[in-house]
Amino acid sequence: MRTVTGIPGSFQKMGFEVFENYECDGQIEIADTIGPLKNDLIIDCFAGGGGASVGIEMALGRPVDIAINHDPQAIRMHKVNHPDTLHLTEDIFKVDLKKYVAGRHVALMWASPDCTSHSKAKGGQPRNKGLRILPWAVYKHAKAILPDVILMENVEEIQQWGPLDEAGHPIKERAGEDYERFIAAMKKLGYGFDSRELVAADYGAPTTRKRWYAIFRRDGKPITWPEPTHSKSGADGRQKWLECGDYIDWSDLGRSIFDRPKPLAEATMKRIANGYVKYVVNNPQPYVVHNQSAVAFMIQYHGETREGDSRGQLLAEPIKTIDTSNRYGLVTAFVTKFYKTGIGQGCEEPLHTITTSPGHFGLISAFLIKYYGTGCGREAGRPLGTITTKDRFGLVNVITDIDGVKYVLKDIFLRMLKPEELKRMQGFPEDYILNRDIEGKPYPVGEQVARIGNSVVPIMAQALVSANCPYLKVGERMPNMSIDDSWEQLRFA
Numbered sequence: 001m002r003t004v005t006g007i008p009g010s011f012q013k014m015g016f017e018v019f020e021n022y023e024c025d026g027q028i029e030i031a032d033t034i035g036p037l038k039n040d041l042i043i044d045c046f047a048g049g050g051g052a053s054v055g056i057e058m059a060l061g062r063p064v065d066i067a068i069n070h071d072p073q074a075i076r077m078h079k080v081n082h083p084d085t086l087h088l089t090e091d092i093f094k095v096d097l098k099k100y101v102a103g104r105h106v107a108l109m110w111a112s113p114d115c116t117s118h119s120k121a122k123g124g125q126p127r128n129k130g131l132r133i134l135p136w137a138v139y140k141h142a143k144a145i146l147p148d149v150i151l152m153e154n155v156e157e158i159q160q161w162g163p164l165d166e167a168g169h170p171i172k173e174r175a176g177e178d179y180e181r182f183i184a185a186m187k188k189l190g191y192g193f194d195s196r197e198l199v200a201a202d203y204g205a206p207t208t209r210k211r212w213y214a215i216f217r218r219d220g221k222p223i224t225w226p227e228p229t230h231s232k233s234g235a236d237g238r239q240k241w242l243e244c245g246d247y248i249d250w251s252d253l254g255r256s257i258f259d260r261p262k263p264l265a266e267a268t269m270k271r272i273a274n275g276y277v278k279y280v281v282n283n284p285q286p287y288v289v290h291n292q293s294a295v296a297f298m299i300q301y302h303g304e305t306r307e308g309d310s311r312g313q314l315l316a317e318p319i320k321t322i323d324t325s326n327r328y329g330l331v332t333a334f335v336t337k338f339y340k341t342g343i344g345q346g347c348e349e350p351l352h353t354i355t356t357s358p359g360h361f362g363l364i365s366a367f368l369i370k371y372y373g374t375g376c377g378r379e380a381g382r383p384l385g386t387i388t389t390k391d392r393f394g395l396v397n398v399i400t401d402i403d404g405v406k407y408v409l410k411d412i413f414l415r416m417l418k419p420e421e422l423k424r425m426q427g428f429p430e431d432y433i434l435n436r437d438i439e440g441k442p443y444p445v446g447e448q449v450a451r452i453g454n455s456v457v458p459i460m461a462q463a464l465v466s467a468n469c470p471y472l473k474v475g476e477r478m479p480n481m482s483i484d485d486s487w488e489q490l491r492f493a
Contacts, residue, residue, distance in 0.1 A: 055461025254415025
């Protein structure tokens with residue numbers, strides 16, 4: 001290694017290849033010899049925002065050589081994180097990879113075709129035939145350039161890939177026909193094949209995202225599956241699943257649900273109330289926010305399947321699957337120790353006046369009673385019915401037990417999860433750039449979330465590539481950094 005001092009712009013003049021976005025103290029160490037093995041190409045098809053690409057970098061310490069995506073916005077995000085990659089904004093079926101490969105050896109190709117027309121999340125809606133046939137683009141390029149190893153990722157429902165009827169719905173009796181045809185075609189090219197359904201949390205990602213992974217290889221080496229490093233319980237010498245609560249920015253808890261200029265939607269209020277019952281009141285181990293008199297949980301903005309149901313989760317477990325829209329809300333319930341002998345009033349009594357209650361106590365009580373279960377007492381001026389939850393709710397004070405101490409609920413805060421939080425829960429490295437493109441143009445929040453939800457979990461790409469292509473490793477991934485010109489030595493006249 002040799003050390004040079006100066007600003008990054010000067011490195012190019014001295015003949016050094018450097019990334020943009022360094023954060024340094026004026027000194028940067030540059031390896032004399034490390035660089036991609038130009039005769040062993042790595043290609044990322046369907047590259048998107050770069051989940052698989054950064055996972056490959058994490059495994060091998062080198063960038064992918066070619067990245068393909070039809071969406072120019074996705075390519076712009078990919079480019080800011082992978083500036084040394086050749087980016088192709090082209091239709092995956094029309095791009096001529098053979099031209100760009102130019103006779104060089106392709107060691108590895110990653111392919112994650114669009115999964116939306118295979119996913120069960122599509123429900124009973126018609127499927128897009130054009131999206132369902134995208135795996136055949138993998139076959140086309142495999143035939144043209146014959147990569148040694150091809151790694152694929154998709155929803156597990158791809159194994160049911162079959163013909164559609166005239167209305168665009170899968171024909172149940174022919175489920176799996178197209179999938180088997182595709183696998184057979186790949187085998188005819190000389191590829192060995194194996195596939196598994198893997199959960200990202202088992203490999204150290206703070207998400208329980210479950211996907212189908214396939215390994216094709218034609219170089220005579222064995223197909224290797226990475227050993228899980230984590231488990232839900234932490235048994236068998238493995239580490240326990242990561243808690244998504246560790247990736248929350250607890251300096252921002254949102255704002256009260258009761259004093260907003262525009263009231264929250266009825267469905268959101270119901271989710272919060274049902275979630276509080278499920279994840280706090282009826283939970284023997286609610287998630288206690290560190291250094292705060294508060295408990296927290298997450299709600300999901302999905303349609304509940306039955307009355308009183310709550311789509312959400314505890315923060316002491318990995319986040320569930322992140323999709324392309326931000327559907328996760330962080331709910332923080334502020335509590336204070338309860339010192340009185342009673343809980344306000346029983347539900348067998350007519351409603352007392354609640355306007356004299358301190359703070360939000362009365363509001364919260366009425367709110368929870370309104371939305372919980374059958375809704376004990378629909379209106380503030382009517383007698384109440386019967387609550388069947390062992391008198392946990394008083395009308396003026398709402399009581400819960402935490403580690404043997406009784407607390408009264410005094411306020412509820414809500415905010416949506418931030419892209420940076422979702423990024424880390426998806427397993428992206430902390431330095432991965434989501435908020436701007438290669439030209440510095442900022443990305444809207446919705447665009448950032450969409451890229452995260454569409455992405456491969458990087459840790460899964462890292463695990464699969466490390467297991468099957470360790471011989472391609474040239475070093476460790478270099479994180480994205482940025483210059484801080486506040487440092488004295490970086491100020492120039």
